[in-house]
Amino acid sequence: MIDVNYFKERFEQNQATYQKDALADIRLEGFKTLSREGFPTLKNEEWKYTGISSLFNKDFQFNQDINQSSVNEADVEQARLPGHTEANELFFCDGTYKPQLSTIRSKKLVIQSLQEAVAGEYQEIVKQSLGHSNKSITDGIHALNTSFISSGTFIYIPQKTRIEHPLYIHHIMDARANPTFSQPRILIYAEEGSKIQIVETYTSLGASGSFYNEVIEITVNEGAILEYYKIQNDTPNSNHVGTTHFWQKGRSYVHTLTLSLDGGMIRNNTNLILDAEGCESHLYGLYLLKGRSHVDNHTLVDNRQPYCISNELYKGILDDYSTGVFNGKIKVEPKAQKTNAYQSNKNLLLSDRASINTKPQLEIFADDVKCSHGCTVGTLDENALFYLRARGIPPEYAKALLLKAFSADILSQIKPESIRQYAEKLISNRLSINEE
């Protein structure tokens, strides 16, 4: 059982074994929070619909030091995305970055461990940005990741640098022998005027199951343009808690999209901290769930400065026994006048046993703002279905066409062409539509 006591013991072991390094303080902070909070239960408002503690009752193996040779080139092949020969490909195995499996094609892109970065020229940046998410997500699971930061990964995009090759971050979980628990910690720093597209994927090897507790913090400076795509299409026994935290430190543009197609219990925390005037951010999500998948999308758009624009559209299609949660928090702090914040969540339920809990949460403390939110839960349009059938289109295919249409506006927000086509193909296959 990987309960709080188990982790406390492991933490104490680590303290004894490892020398005190520059990350020791932040780990200790995390540990204190973990000890105080424990893991959330259903009584915790933020976790009301996601019974994450059931995962901590299982016997996952937490290996921080993974045998390097156990995952090889052939194993990671299945995780590759189209366009990989033109991409910067980073492979993580059970939470640890593997340079020997990875390929960096953009010469200006800097990749180091957090330990290296905090000891060298990026010291100040790391000190300022690492742990920025700790104030936005205060639960024990987030703190657990912080407590066990080992080497960590630091990615730096220099000033005014356009990274032409997209950054593909592939997480591989080795579940061939045992169910595996791992916790990557990634910090990305996009300097002023930089531009990058990032895609994250998750692939399990083997069938024993996994639990992946990830925190990725991304600092976006003035004039930077950052696109981020998270694709979740792993096995039904792969579980995930992921915090993707964007700190828009300067007037910048962030475009993020989370595509969830398969998995066990998944919780995505997507935070956008709009900390400069005139920031623009777009959040998109599409979850197309089957079986017993559970996807909980918690978003936070925190307007700390005036004149920021944010636009959020999450859509869900839930079939079989799948369950979904959408919790969209919009905060407008007192000085954030002239905020424009839009949020919409639309859901289609395809079976009697599927369900969605959707909740907008607006905390507005300024008085000259435009904020809107809306959510819908429904079934397919009967008139549209009949129209297609009346023309001779079989009902299952008609349904698939309408579901594809429902997903279309989200998919069109995937800007890298090869990734968009890849996603469209995944959806078509799931819906049994053969494109000609």
Next chain:
Amino acid sequence: MLSIKNIHANIDGKQILNGINLEINAGEVHAIMGPNGSGKSTLALVMAGREEYEVTEGSITFMGKNILELSPEDRAHEGLFLAFQYPVEIPGVSTTQFIKTAVNENRKYRGQEPLDAVAFLKLMKEKMALVNIGQSLMGRSINEGFSGGEKKRNEIFQMAMLEPKLAVLDETDSGLDIDALRIVAAGVNKLRHPERAILVITHYQRLLDYITPDVVHVLYNGRIVRSGTKELALELEEKGYDFIKEEISPAEFKHP
């Protein structure tokens, strides 16, 4: 070709059709006229197989088959086509892909090979010319952003592509100005064929100036109360529907 016998149908418990009898042969053009609420669209939707309508009595035989037992898509495959009064917009579903799928499903049902891309495009161009539909509309989602006239022309275009045996046109003229009406009517007339029958459902006589019917029926309170030639349509136009109501004696007309 079509034999409707004593059809009674209701929706949400409300009785709409109270014993419809209608026989249509190949090559004929019939018109059904009636005031609002008489059951015109209901008849069309019952024929097409809309499940919300419950048929409580009667039969519909089409091409020798009892179509009440067939699904909407199979009725289409048997050769029944309904041009909707209010064609729905379906954003995100491409018009071209939709038509191609419809045509090929039809062909599959009849044991024919599906059309390949080249043959299909050729067929499309030919039929688009019939109703003056431009390429730009075909590139869009089904009926999305189409004007009223464009939607109705799209219905006739689909009719041309699917080559049905019986086409039911449900108030195809509603919402159209005289020019749009002419184009739609011309398209329909080009599709007249000795082996095809057309049932025109309309509120106004105007459309029948352009699509000349062989028989005109008047529908009132869910029953056909008068049948005649196209002169009947002119009489209705002149006197209004009230004259029908007056002509029907209480004894002749049974309330459900």
